[in-house]
Every structure is written in C-alpha cells, then in structure tokens.
Amino acid sequence: MLNYTIRRLTMALPTLLAISLIVFALMELAPGDPMARLPLSISPEVKAQMREALGLDAPSHVRFGKWLWQLGVVEPSVWIDNLFGTALAEGQTRMISWQTRGPVMELIGQRLPQTLWVVGLAYLVGTMLALPIGIWSAYRQYSAFDQIATGVSIIGFAVPPFFSGVLLILLFSVHLEWLPSVYDTTLQVSGWDSFTQQLRQMALPVAVLSLQTTAQISRYMRSAMLDHLGQDYVRAARARGVSEGGMLLRHVLPNALVPVVSVIALGLPQIFAGAIVTEQIFRVNGVGHLLITSIQANDLPTVQTITVLLAALIVVSNLIADLAYGALDPRIRYD
Amino acid sequence: MTNARRPLALWFGAWLLGLIVLSTALGPMLWGLPVDQMDLAARNQGPSAAHPLGTDQLGRDLLARVLAGGRISLGVGALAMLVSVALGTAIGVLAGMVRWLDGPLMRLTDLFLSLPLLPLVLIAITLFRAPLSAAFGPETSIFVLVVTVIGATSWMPTARVVRGEVLSVMGRSYVMAARSTGTRGVTIATRHVLPNTRSAIIVSATLSVAAAIITESTLSFLGLGFPPDFATWGRLLFDGTAYLSDYPGRALWPGALISLSVLAIVYVGDGLRDRGDPRNLR
Numbered sequence A: 001m002l003n004y005t006i007r008r009l010t011m012a013l014p015t016l017l018a019i020s021l022i023v024f025a026l027m028e029l030a031p032g033d034p035m036a037r038l039p040l041s042i043s044p045e046v047k048a049q050m051r052e053a054l055g056l057d058a059p060s061h062v063r064f065g066k067w068l069w070q071l072g073v074v075e076p077s078v079w080i081d082n083l084f085g086t087a088l089a090e091g092q093t094r095m096i097s098w099q100t101r102g103p104v105m106e107l108i109g110q111r112l113p114q115t116l117w118v119v120g121l122a123y124l125v126g127t128m129l130a131l132p133i134g135i136w137s138a139y140r141q142y143s144a145f146d147q148i149a150t151g152v153s154i155i156g157f158a159v160p161p162f163f164s165g166v167l168l169i170l171l172f173s174v175h176l177e178w179l180p181s182v183y184d185t186t187l188q189v190s191g192w193d194s195f196t197q198q199l200r201q202m203a204l205p206v207a208v209l210s211l212q213t214t215a216q217i218s219r220y221m222r223s224a225m226l227d228h229l230g231q232d233y234v235r236a237a238r239a240r241g242v243s244e245g246g247m248l249l250r251h252v253l254p255n256a257l258v259p260v261v262s263v264i265a266l267g268l269p270q271i272f273a274g275a276i277v278t279e280q281i282f283r284v285n286g287v288g289h290l291l292i293t294s295i296q297a298n299d300l301p302t303v304q305t306i307t308v309l310l311a312a313l314i315v316v317s318n319l320i321a322d323l324a325y326g327a328l329d330p331r332i333r334y335d
Numbered sequence B: 001m002t003n004a005r006r007p008l009a010l011w012f013g014a015w016l017l018g019l020i021v022l023s024t025a026l027g028p029m030l031w032g033l034p035v036d037q038m039d040l041a042a043r044n045q046g047p048s049a050a051h052p053l054g055t056d057q058l059g060r061d062l063l064a065r066v067l068a069g070g071r072i073s074l075g076v077g078a079l080a081m082l083v084s085v086a087l088g089t090a091i092g093v094l095a096g097m098v099r100w101l102d103g104p105l106m107r108l109t110d111l112f113l114s115l116p117l118l119p120l121v122l123i124a125i126t127l128f129r130a131p132l133s134a135a136f137g138p139e140t141s142i143f144v145l146v147v148t149v150i151g152a153t154s155w156m157p158t159a160r161v162v163r164g165e166v167l168s169v170m171g172r173s174y175v176m177a178a179r180s181t182g183t184r185g186v187t188i189a190t191r192h193v194l195p196n197t198r199s200a201i202i203v204s205a206t207l208s209v210a211a212a213i214i215t216e217s218t219l220s221f222l223g224l225g226f227p228p229d230f231a232t233w234g235r236l237l238f239d240g241t242a243y244l245s246d247y248p249g250r251a252l253w254p255g256a257l258i259s260l261s262v263l264a265i266v267y268v269g270d271g272l273r274d275r276g277d278p279r280n281l282r
Helices: A002-029 A044-053 A060-084 A104-139 A144-158 A161-175 A192-229 A232-239 A244-266 A268-282 A287-296 A300-328 B006-030 B062-097 B099-113 B117-136 B138-152 B156-170 B173-180 B185-196 B198-221 B233-241 B249-276
Strands: none
Touching: A002 A060, A002 A300, A002 B099, A002 B117, A060 A104, A060 A300, A104 A144, A104 A192, A104 A244, A104 A268, A104 A287, A104 A300, A144 A192, A144 B249, A161 A192, A161 A268, A161 B198, A161 B233, A161 B249, A192 A244, A192 A268, A232 A244, A244 A268, A244 A300, A268 A287, A268 A300, A268 B117, A268 B198, A287 A300, A287 B117, A300 B117, B006 B062, B006 B249, B062 B099, B062 B138, B062 B156, B062 B185, B062 B198, B062 B233, B062 B249, B099 B156, B117 B138, B117 B198, B138 B198, B156 B185, B156 B198, B173 B185, B185 B198, B198 B233, B198 B249, B233 B249
C-alpha cells in the first residue's frame, strides 16, 4: 500500500506539470497582447518598459519556469510565512494580477471561503441525500419510490444547473418570496438573525448544486447495492435470522460503499465546475466568479492560477479515489 | 428497468427528438417572422395570436428566436459530436489495434480527463475569438470555434469505450483468420473492427450530443459563447433571466427546450444501448 501510494504520488507530479504546460501553452498560442488595452497616448518606449517590468520580454520557456517557481515555491513559502511568521519568501516576486495589481493568491484567498462554503455544503447535502435514496431504491427495486428516484435523477442530468437555478429562483424567490435570489456577500454572521439570513441565502445555490450530486451518486449507490443484494452472503445472513435493517446496513452497505466512495471523490472537481455557473446565477463572489471576471478582463495570471489550482484539485481527487479503493477493500492489492 | 419498458423509452425519446429537430429545422419556413426584426411598438408583449410566445424587450418575436436558436444549439451539438466521436474513435481504434501506441494514447486520454475542461474551454474561446472573427467573419468563426473546442475536449469517454470494444474484437477468431490470410491492418479496421464496435460508438455519440448541447448552453449562459445578438437557447435563457420576475416565459421556453432535447437524446441513447447489448436479447 505504501509503495503504491508513493508510486501514485510520483505519477501525479508529471501529470500536474503537463497540465500546467498545457494551460500555459494555450495562453501563449493565443494571439493577444496584454498591452493592447492601454491608451494609445502611451508611447512605444514606455510600453516596452512596462513589458519588461511585467517580465513579458523574456522567451516563453523562461517565463514558464518562472511561473512554475512562483506557483510551486514562492506562494507556498508566503503561506508558511503567514502561518509561522518566518521570512522564507522575502525578496521574491509574487504572482501579480494584471487587474488589481495585487498578489493573485490574496485575491483567491478572499474569494475561496464563499465557494468552499457553498460547494462543501452542497456536496455534504447531496451525498447525505444520495446514499439513503440509492440504498432504498435498490432494496425496493421497481417500486414507486425507485421509479420516482430514477425519474428525478434523469431530470437532474437533463436540467443543467443554469436552468434549475432559474426554476428555483422563479419558484422560491419570485412566486413564494421565501428565499433571496441574490447572495449578499457583505453579510457578517454575528448572531442568530444573520445566521438564519446566511442559511436562507445559501439555500438556493446549495440546492442547485446538490441536485446534480444527488442525481449522480444515488444512481451509483443503487447499482452498487443491486450488485451485492443478489449475492449468496445476503441469503446466508437472512437465513441466520439477521434483521433486514442489519443486513442492509452491516452486511451489504460496507461492500457496496467501496466503489461509491471513489465516485464521491471523483465528483469533487465536477461540482467546482458547477459552482462557476451557480455563482454566476446567484451572484456569489466566489472563485468561479473571479475566474469569469478575470477572463473577461484578460487578466492572464489570475486565470492561469485558478485553472491550475482546479487541475490540482482534479489530480488530488483522482488520487484519493484510487487510494480509497485500496484502503476500503482489503481484497485489492497493488503489488 | 424492465426490458419491456425500454423500447418504449427509445420510441418516446426518438419521437420527442424528431419533433424538436423537425420543428427547429422547418420552423423558420413555416413561421415566417424574421428573427432579428425589431418592433419597438410591440415590446414585452405577452402571448397573442401574432406572437404565440410573446416578444422580448426589443419587440422581437420569441417563437422565431427560439426556433432559430434551436437550429444553432442542435447544430453545434451534432457537429461537436461528429468531431468528438471521430477523434475518440480514431484514438480508441489506434490504441486497441497498435500495441505500442496503446500506452501513450491512454496516458493522453487520462491527461485530458484531468484537465479542468470548463475553464479551458472558456479561455480558449475568449482568446481565439477576436483573431478568428477578423479572419472569417464573426458568425462562422464563433460557430467553428465553439464546435472545435467542444469536440476537442469531449472525445475521452468515446476513446475509452471504443478501445475496450476494439480489444475484445481483436481477440476473436475471425480477426485472427483475417490476419493469417495477410489482410492489412487498415482493412481489418474498416471491415471487421469498426462494424463490430458500431453500437458502442452510436451510444457514446448520443451521449456526446447531449453533453455538447449542455456545454454550448453553459458557454452562452456565462456570456462567453455566442455574441448577444446571436440567438441560441443558452443565450436566450441568459437574456431571459434579467426579466425573470416580469416575463418568466422568456427564460422558461429556451430552458425547457434544452432540457427536453437532452432528455430525449439520453432516452434514445439508453434504448440503443439495451438494443445493442446481447445480454438483453434473451
């Protein structure tokens, strides 16, 4: 297991490198000039100086190396400095956003909590709903409950988040007027009132995102349970007089959960991509919103950094999914 | 689901899809109102005989716009599917038939699967839009760009499925017989491998049409796909959300059509899968 973990980790690094190379190359290949939007009154000499100040005059492989250095060494050491009060990153240039002229990581740090709250809660709610739905659908296969759950999960696939969000706003904000449709990001949770307000404004974005998660995971849970319910050990457990609930929860569920846990880990990047859309609908100023505004403003350092961070998230969740498989199922040996 | 229900789902999906495709293809002929004709005297109207779905904030007929938008959304879906299935099939067949290419091609597939696709698609479209539209004109270039970018980022599931099928076909005795008579690799691929992987390719083609329609709508919804005056379902939905509380129909119609098309295509794909699966023929 330890060997396998180390091997998987060493495989993850080249993947990350290749991905950052692709992201970088895409920006390089694209025609387009960061100086194009400056006023025409600025003389070419000054523009050349600005180019030099931004490090744009160096050849692309040098800039790629510098960018990797900033991403992999400078930013983590700034983070360590902030945590422990050391001065590892002193004198190093950080990644600077072309839009705000501040460090990119600080920008992301300001936006990350909103995204993490909404995405994390959606993932938790979605999974907590999906597991019981999947279990019961499989246990009562072809029952009315199963048919409805199947229908809902097909709808969860066919109704993309930007439309389900619109439908929920129409129902809960416009008609019933129960919940706000716009996320108030200036809200500080200081007491019971502001806490309920925070919950109310998070309800719709979380519902949209968790609908997607529930639709997907409940299907996997159902088919994994069905695979196991027909097996001999289930009949043996019944014959020994194990109660139905005990049979489901203690005998079938642990076996059926193994593939589902890796599906849950693999779905994490997908829900972050969904958050890009949801943040746009409900105007949450999270990382997805930052990505869209940076793309529109041609702020390449911010766009590159967010994209690579998302890629890192995908690689890490693939890693978790693989390792979880081995850790949960003792029959799987990686040698 | 029981086997008896499946053909029903296939027929339901096929009918619904046929209805949507026919009405968007023939609609602009039958419904004569031009898409971009503004009539500021008839702004923000509700449904009436002259405008069955009402008009928008510039007095443009919503029915005409929805029908025209369907042409683009379904067209992007179908063409992006062709690109993605062609790429995926080529890579899958190569990986399954040529042993030394198998490893590198599957690593490439894994690499593409770990790319954050939505951000990359957004970036590619924003960066390449301006230079391309200078070269080919705004409408053709954005269409080609969206189709290419969606196709180039969605071939991975097809490649994996096709590779698996090809590997199993390559182990059959008729392929061995063809080889022993000295048949060339290309002939084996076109005469034996491709016909026998057909059903897998068709199923993944239907799924990739559905995915492409959703991706295109997402791009347009984020305001980074087709330009504002260009009616697509995603764009109409995006424009409609601004008037959601007063004129909900403007967002509901295009949204419902996106969902219905995807639903119909998924049903067709599911039905075809069960038909192609010999385990269900019993």
